[in-house]
Amino acid sequence: MSTRTxxxxxxxxxxxxxxxxxxxFSAVVLLFALAFLFPVYWMVTGAxxxxxxxxxxxxxxxxxxxHLGGYTDAWDLMQLPQHLWNTVVQAAGxxxxxxxxxxxxxxxxxxxxxxxxxxxxxxxxxxLMVPAQxxxxxxxxxxxxxxxxxxxxxxxxxAVANAFNLYLLKRFFDQLPRDVLEAAEMDGAGKLRTxxxxxxxxxxxxxxxxxxxxxxxxxxxxxxxxMVFSDTDKQPISVAxxxxxxxxxxxxxxxxxVIASIPMVALFLVFQRHIIAGIxxxxxxx
Amino acid sequence: xxxxxxRQRPRTAAAPTVPAxxxxxxxxxxxxxxQARAYAFLLxxxxxxxxxxxxxxxxxxxxxxxxxxxxxSPQWVGTANFTRVWHDPxxxxxxxxxxxFTLLALLIGFAIPxxxxxxxxxxxxxKAFFRIVVYLPVMIPPVVSALLxxxxxxxxxxxxxxxxxxxxxxxxxxxxxxxxxxxxLVLVATWANMGGTVLIYLAALQSxxxxxxxxxxxxxxxLLQRVRHVTVxxxxxxxxxxxxxxxxxxxxxxxxxxVITGGGPENATVTVLYLIYKYAFLYNDFGGxxxxxxxxxxxxxAFSAVYLRLTRSGEEEA
Numbered sequence: 001m002s003t004r005t006x007x008x009x010x011x012x013x014x015x016x017x018x019x020x021x022x023x024x025f026s027a028v029v030l031l032f033a034l035a036f037l038f039p040v041y042w043m044v045t046g047a048x049x050x051x052x053x054x055x056x057x058x059x060x061x062x063x064x065x066x067h068l069g070g071y072t073d074a075w076d077l078m079q080l081p082q083h084l085w086n087t088v089v090q091a092a093g094x095x096x097x098x099x100x101x102x103x104x105x106x107x108x109x110x111x112x113x114x115x116x117x118x119x120x121x122x123x124x125x126x127x128l129m130v131p132a133q134x135x136x137x138x139x140x141x142x143x144x145x146x147x148x149x150x151x152x153x154x155x156x157x158x159a160v161a162n163a164f165n166l167y168l169l170k171r172f173f174d175q176l177p178r179d180v181l182e183a184a185e186m187d188g189a190g191k192l193r194t195x196x197x198x199x200x201x202x203x204x205x206x207x208x209x210x211x212x213x214x215x216x217x218x219x220x221x222x223x224x225x226x227m228v229f230s231d232t233d234k235q236p237i238s239v240a241x242x243x244x245x246x247x248x249x250x251x252x253x254x255x256x257x258v259i260a261s262i263p264m265v266a267l268f269l270v271f272q273r274h275i276i277a278g279i280x281x282x283x284x285x286x
Numbered sequence: 287x288x289x290x291x292x293r294q295r296p297r298t299a300a301a302p303t304v305p306a307x308x309x310x311x312x313x314x315x316x317x318x319x320x321q322a323r324a325y326a327f328l329l330x331x332x333x334x335x336x337x338x339x340x341x342x343x344x345x346x347x348x349x350x351x352x353x354x355x356x357x358x359s360p361q362w363v364g365t366a367n368f369t370r371v372w373h374d375p376x377x378x379x380x381x382x383x384x385x386x387f388t389l390l391a392l393l394i395g396f397a398i399p400x401x402x403x404x405x406x407x408x409x410x411x412x413k414a415f416f417r418i419v420v421y422l423p424v425m426i427p428p429v430v431s432a433l434l435x436x437x438x439x440x441x442x443x444x445x446x447x448x449x450x451x452x453x454x455x456x457x458x459x460x461x462x463x464x465x466x467x468x469x470x471l472v473l474v475a476t477w478a479n480m481g482g483t484v485l486i487y488l489a490a491l492q493s494x495x496x497x498x499x500x501x502x503x504x505x506x507x508x509l510l511q512r513v514r515h516v517t518v519x520x521x522x523x524x525x526x527x528x529x530x531x532x533x534x535x536x537x538x539x540x541x542x543x544x545v546i547t548g549g550g551p552e553n554a555t556v557t558v559l560y561l562i563y564k565y566a567f568l569y570n571d572f573g574g575x576x577x578x579x580x581x582x583x584x585x586x587x588a589f590s591a592v593y594l595r596l597t598r599s600g601e602e603e604a
Binding site: 004005006007008021024025028029032033035036037039040042043046054055056057058059100101102104105106107108109112113114115117120123124127128129130131133134135136137138139140141142143144146157158160161163166191195216219220222223227237238239241242245250253254257260261264265267268269272275276279280281 | 320321323324325327328330331332334335337338339340341342343345346349354356404405406407408409410411412416417418419420421422423425426427428429430433434437438442443445448451452477482485486488489491494496497499500503509512513516517534537538540541544545559562563566567572575576579582583586587590591594
């Protein structure tokens with residue numbers, strides 16, 4: 001409202017400016033609805049059409065009958081509860097491991113002055129230059145050598161090696177006021193106690209960001225779980241969807257796709273303000 | 287007490303990691319205990335980085351020069367993996383496809399978000415709605431968006447051709463035609479990932495001081511001239527950043543070709559990462575897979591180095 005952008009408020013206040021503004025506004029609303037909401041609508045309603053109706057041309061905009069059968073079939077036939085549970089276990093474990101181990105490591109690097117701390121930090125930051133996907137094969141071989149294939153640990157521990165999140169935490173800890181931490185130590189609090197009762201409560205915003213990143217990353221990942229989980233019963237929802245997509249009825253597959261999207265979309269709608277603010281801030285600050 | 291606090295404050299700024307060693311044995315022992323504690327905190331993270339980041343990077347280079355089959359002892363084969371991979375007809379196809387994909391993703395997936403952010407920044411209503419809607423596809427799992435578009439591209443009752451018929455345009459083969467497949471995949475990737483880019487641009491646009499536009503307008507600059515002489519120079523740094531990040535991300539594209547086209551038709555959508563996957567898990571040729579990984583690594587590492595350099599210098603400027 002207050003800051004001026006490309007077009008001046010004076011131009012917009014004129015009748016012609018106003019008319020143009022509302023035209024553009026409606027066009028953008030329509031475009032966004034068509035480009036981003038309509039595909040989602042098509043997916044949600046497609047799952048409710050009958051197998052006949054979904055193959056019909058031209059397609060029906062609104063299902064003739066609203067079948068919920070697609071959703072219940074997907075739930076039962078595709079073993080969705082099993083795969084959703086696998087995903088939850090993998091995501092929750094990765095989140096917990098990252099929070100505990102990355103926070104501890106970031107705290108050590110930021111506050112405890114370990115010998116060779118700079119070297120370690122350099123080594124961690126260097127992994128930012130090595131795109132993760134290019135190393136999946138040797139990483140897979142390492143996980144195989146450790147006997148972790150088809151176990152959720154194969155997701156949890158590699159998730160800790162996330163230089164971005166660790167650096168985010170370290171930077172935040174660096175900026176905490178020194179006096180407060182020193183006061184805690186004067187009062188006889190040990191390092192662990194300082195971390196637990198002083199540092200972590202002060203770090204809620206950054207912990208929230210890291211948590212969301214950690215959960216979303218595991219839920220959305222495909223190549224790594226595809227490699228690691230050859231056992232169908234252990235696969236997360238993303239891998240299972242692709243594996244089962246070949247020989248399943250279209251409406252059932254679409255229903256399963258909707259179900260697989262719900263947790264992340266719900267997470268987004270609940271935390272949208274934080275997520276959007278986080279992305280906007282992260283992008284400009286690098 | 288205030289005095290010590292004051293004396294110690296500059297140390298934070300300079301941040302020397304190791305204080306000078308003290309001659310006293312007692313303090314030395316305490317330092318050792320401090321170090322032990324510091325490494326106790328550091329250990330878990332350190333092991334994970336060592337096992338899943340540092341060691342695989344070294345191992346990729348080692349295995350690239352070996353004949354490696356899990357279970358039997360590896361043999362050194364010199365550069366045989368590289369030459370074998372090099373002469374694979376899929377090799378040149380994969381690199382050509384990956385580079386074309388990256389280029390198309392830059393052309394399509396770059397101009398569109400910028401224009402979109404530019405327009406959104408001018409709108410004074412329903413701001414939250416636009417931001418949520420544009421970011422929604424990013425939160426849909428990539429596998430789901432790939433399967434969704436595979437269905438849209440279906441030659442029979444697919445939505446894409448229905449839309450063309452509705453507009454009385456000739457239909458297309460989309461992801462099923464050798465010459466349209468790659469572009470179709472770029473459209474999917476752009477749709478799915480645009481949200482983040484738009485949000486970052488919007489943040490950048492909001493940081494442009496309004497006086498600049500005012501001054502430009504007083505100097506008689508029209509709308510397009512203001513975009514060219516104010517908006518673009520002011521957001522140049524963010525544009526460059528996102529461009530590099532996008533190059534790095536799209537060069538590792540895997541999910542879309544794997545799910546939608548399976549690399550086909552006629553290898554039109556095989557990407558480098560897909561080929562790495564094929565070497566490892568279809569041909570059981572881990573040496574070849576690692577040779578390819580090393581090549582991709584070197585190229586992407588160069589891009590990443592440029593990116594990190596730029597962000598560093600950008601931070602110093604800011």
